[in-house]
Amino acid sequence: MNKTICSVPAKIMRNVVLLLTLLFLTGCWDRQELTEMGIVTGIALDMNKETGEYILTSQFLRPASQSTVAPTPNEPFILISATGKTIPELMQKTNRNVDRNGFYPHNKVIIMSEEVAKSGVLHLFENFQREQNIRSYAWLAVAKGTSARSLLEKHKTSISSIPASFLNNLFMDANADAVSSNLLNFYKKALKKGESPVIAVLSIDEGVEMTPQTTKLSGGAVFDGDRLAGFLNERETMAYNWVKTKIRNETLGSYDFLSEDGSIVALALIDKNAKINPNVSKGSLDSFSIEVNLLTELSEHQPMKEFNENADIIHYLDNIEKQAEKKMKADIRHLTETAQKELESDILGFGDRLYKRYPSVWNKVKDNWRAHFKDLEIEVEVNVKIKNSGLIKGTLLPESM
Amino acid sequence: MSRKQRLPFKRNTESNIQDERKYPAITNRVAENKATLQEVFHNSTDIKFREFQIPLQNVTGAFLCYMEGMVSEDSINLNIMEPLLEASQHLDNSxxxxxxxxKNRIVQISDLSEVTTTEEMVNGIMVGKTAVIVEGSNKILLINTIRYDARAVEEPDTESTVRGPREGFTEVLKTNTSLIRRRVKNPNLVFEDMEIGKLTKTIVRIGYIEGIAKEEVVKEVKKRLKSIETDSILGSGYIEQFIEDGKNSPFPTVGNSEKSDKVAAKILEGRVAIICDGTPFVLTVPFLFIEAFQVPEDYYSKYFITSFIRLIRVLALFLTVLTPALFVAAATFHQEMVPTLLLTTMAAAEEKVPFPVLIEALLMIVVFQLLREAGVRMPRPIGSAISIVGALVIGEATVQAGLVGAPMVIVVAITAITGFIIPVLNNPIILVRYFLLFLAGSLGLYGLLMGILVVIAHVCSLRSFGVPYLTPIAPVVLSEWRDFPLRLPIKFMKKKPHSTVETNKGDVSK
Known part of the structure; x- marks a missing residue:
């Protein structure tokens, strides 16, 4: 009767067993349970000035204190620092100091101190590309006037409880006076010959009476290759953004200037379009021309007068457009001069434009581009258009008695 | 050798029933015939004999034989007994x-026949006919007095509609046939009977519209029905399992419905209906995958909402099969894919749970399956008690007890709710869900994808009575997409789907 007990043919049975072996004996090689990993949301790179070693500070999340059911009273994050020479070494040392394995794909920001930035950074980021453990969309910033680690501490003006998400939001809402750049942008420009990267700058304002200590994202850090060369102030950064940055967040911020009659005009920038063109004649480079077209809205002006006819309004707006053009032109010219003389970095990417438009001309100059760049002749043209003046007739005036 | 042995239930079909050919022949003696019947029925108590004498020229002995409960006794009394006992009044032409x-002058019932063999007589009595046996005659009169108690035509529980006809089939073949015939008043609607089941002798009736149904499908249905060799057919489910194409597939390739309007619609689309006596579920073939998403109500309401709901059903299918697998894959292999905030809350929920996510998912799904099974088999009042316990068990309590994380409860809830949306595919859904869950738990999204490919390949390989199962999706029949995944306005629905309709002949509906 033995035969009837197992009615499944032996051959099928054998195949089934083999298939099951495949499933159960091989294991789940990169399986990682949520309770085994520590989610890292931000990292900071500092440098020990005496030994020249790097200090990596990682911000680990404490999920239990973020629980929707019964949050624990702990701080929702902890900072773990480790000292070492390479990124893999630092990450391993970090794992030694904390009871979870660092999980980096959710990292939002990479902050480096000025010292680290000055000593060159590409060799550090190489590991991120090789292991693909940090996304190229992580924001990249230089800490100005403070240590990188201090920026991962809790911020006084933060609404979200995790510093990394506070910083993330700063970058997302960055205005025209700040550069917000991610790792990928940095790679792209740093690895190219004809353009130097400009990345974000984070700093801490100590604050006075009314305004307490704040963390600020403004200005730009100019790199020469992968080494920090200097900083742009807010006015220069704005000019940089007009020429280089793609429009983001609906507005590019607002621009205000003193008009001829001494009143202040504020323009909201709503759209822009900029071109850099190399002018080449007979196979040699003459000059570059920058053309910036800005679409704006008049958001504030205090001229204290009323218009009675439409022609007056048009004339008035034309006048403001002309003045704005002049001011902006001066700003951009100032930026190019700073870049050429002071920073000696091709931040606007003239070399890259030349390479794309006239590769043969570029090939002639590329070897001593640095020297060429210093003495480049640059023409700037700005066109400002006021699209909307808020539909009020003149300005708001108090009725005189 | 032993490998060639067939499945065990086939072996049991050999029964020790008395061979019909051994029945004694009918004689012209009343007493002998009665003895024969008593022997054939083993003196069963529900067989009734009524002996009497017919007052003709020379008084003749006779008896009636019928089966209690299967006949209308009123009809026997009024239309057979009474005229027979007063037969002498008609005595003018002897x-x-x-x-x-x-036969010609006395019995007042329209449906009767003369038979000459014991076998025919016995079979007639068993379905509720009344046999009249008269002294001196080799013939036996079988009079149709069939009447038995049956459920009224009610709204079916399994497929309730808000709008549209509510008549459902009953257990009575005749009623079911009439429900279809009433909807399709066309002489081309043909019904054909056959008897299946050596012991139960169940009548199975196929219905189709000559000229619309594909000839080869009709032939195939008949062939497969005829080849069924079994002792008993107690429901259309038996027949389904005998005639279906993918016998080793969890996917249904034979449709069934309790709603008469739905079956009428299927017949009009060229399908063949198989009505089995004793079951309210009528089978329709060929059955295509997309039919699982079509509900009669879709055609009774406007197309906007219907189309939207169709899409929701497709979504539900994917959700109910994939949700647990996707969750497990994302939580154990692909944490980088989950938005940071969600990952944080997921991790927070897992913090106090001792099991791996895969075990958690299995635990919850099995508990849900148990609760569901308990609820279905229990009588209604107890069933509701179970659902309360169930709500507590898979709700708050498991989370608070630290057995599973809160997101897992949502995952199981989504899986469960969406699982009820396509009842037709219930069986394959459950199997595929577990299959994919294991793959996702061991190989992550890679395994999940492989699993999905295997399932799709399997479904593509199926056919139902010669029609590819995934028509019109694979092979693509664009003209039939008017009814899936959207339902286009009724003016586009005039033509019949041509994967099920006979195309050689002219369309009889024109």
Missing amino acids: SDEVMTFI
Whole structure:
């Protein structure tokens, strides 16, 4: 009767067993349970000035204190620092100091101190590309006037409880006076010959009476290759953004200037379009021309007068457009001069434009581009258009008695 | 050798039933015939004999035989007994043989027949006919007095509609046939009977519209029905399992419905209906995958909402099959894919749970399956008690007890709710869900994808009575996409789907 007990043919049975072996004996090689990993949301790179070693500070999340059911009273994050020479070494040392394995794909920001930035950074980021453990969309910033680690501490003006998400939001809402750049942008420009990267700058304002200590994202850090060369102030950064940055967040911020009659005009920038063109004649480079077209809205002006006819309004707006053009032109010219003389970095990417438009001309100059760049002749043209003046007739005036 | 042995239930079909050919032949002696019947029915108590005498020229002995409960006794009394006992009044022309005389002049029932073999007589009595046996005649009169108690035509529980006809099939073949015939008043609607089941002798009736149904499908259905060799057919489910194409597939390739309007619609689309006596579920073939998403109500309401709901059903299918697998894959292999905030809350929920996510998912799904099974088998009042316990068990309590994380409860809830949306595919859904869950738990999204490919390949390989199962999706029949995944306005629905309709002949509906 033995035969009837197992009615499944032996051959099928054998195949089934083999298939099951495949499933159960091989294991789940990169399986990682949520309770085994520590989610890292931000990292900071500092440098020990005496030994020249790097200090990596990682911000680990404490999920239990973020629980929707019964949050624990702990701080929702902890900072773990480790000292070492390479990124893999630092990450391993970090794992030694904390009871979870660092999980980096959710990292939002990479902050480096000025010292680290000055000593060159590409060799550090190489590991991120090789292991693909940090996304190229992580924001990249230089800490100005403070240590990188201090920026991962809790911020006084933060609404979200995790510093990394506070910083993330700063970058997302960055205005025209700040550069917000991610790792990928940095790679792209740093690895190219004809353009130097400009990345974000984070700093801490100590604050006075009314305004307490704040963390600020403004200005730009100019790199020469992968080494920090200097900083742009807010006015220069704005000019940089007009020429280089793609429009983001609906507005590019607002621009205000003193008009001829001494009143202040504020323009909201709503759209822009900029071109850099190399002018080449007979196979040699003459000059570059920058053309910036800005679409704006008049958001504030205090001229204290009323218009009675439409022609007056048009004339008035034309006048403001002309003045704005002049001011902006001066700003951009100032930026190019700073870049050429002071920073000696091709931040606007003239070399890259030349390479794309006239590769043969570029090939002639590329070897001593640095020297060429210093003495480049640059023409700037700005066109400002006021699209909307808020539909009020003149300005708001108090009725005189 | 032993490998060639067939499945065990086939072996049991050999029964020790008395061979029908051994029945004694009918004689012209009343007493002998009665003895024969008593022997055939083993003196069963529900067989009734009524002996009497017919007052013709020479008083003749006779008896009636019928099966209690299967006949209308009123009808026997009024239309057979009474005229027979008063037969002498008709005694003007006595040249005929007694039997012919009774048949022609006395019995007041339209449906009757003369039989000459014991076998026919016995079979007739068993379905509720009344046999009249008269002394001196080799013929036996079988009179149709069939009447038995049956459920009224009600709204079916399994497929309730808000709008549209509510008549559902009953257990009675005749009623079911009439429900279809009433909807399709066309002489081309043909019904054909056959008897299946050596012991139960169940009548199975196929219905189709000549000229619309594909000839080869009709032939195939008949062939497969005829080849069924079994002792008993107690429901259309038996037949389904005998005639279906993918016998080793969890996917249904034979449709069934309790709603008469739905079956009528299927017949009009060229399908063949198989009605089995004793079951309210009528089978329709060929059955295509997309039919699982079509509900009669879709055609009774406007197309906007219907189309939207169709899409929701497709979504539900994917959700109910994939949700647990996707969750497990994302939580154990692909944490980088989950938005940071969600990952944080997921991790927070897992913090106090001792099991791996895969075990958690299995635990919850099995508990849900148990609760569901308990609820279905229990009588209604107890069933509701179970659902309360169930709500507590898979709700708050498991989370608070630290057995599973809160997101897992949502995952199981989504899986469960969406699982009820396509009841037709219930069986394959459950199997595929577990299959994919294991793959996702061991190989992550890679395994999940492989699993999905295997399932799709399997479904593509199926056919239902010659029609590819995934028509019109694979092979693509664009003209039939008017009814899936969207339902286009009714003006586009005039034509019949041509994967199920006979195309050689002219369309009889024109």
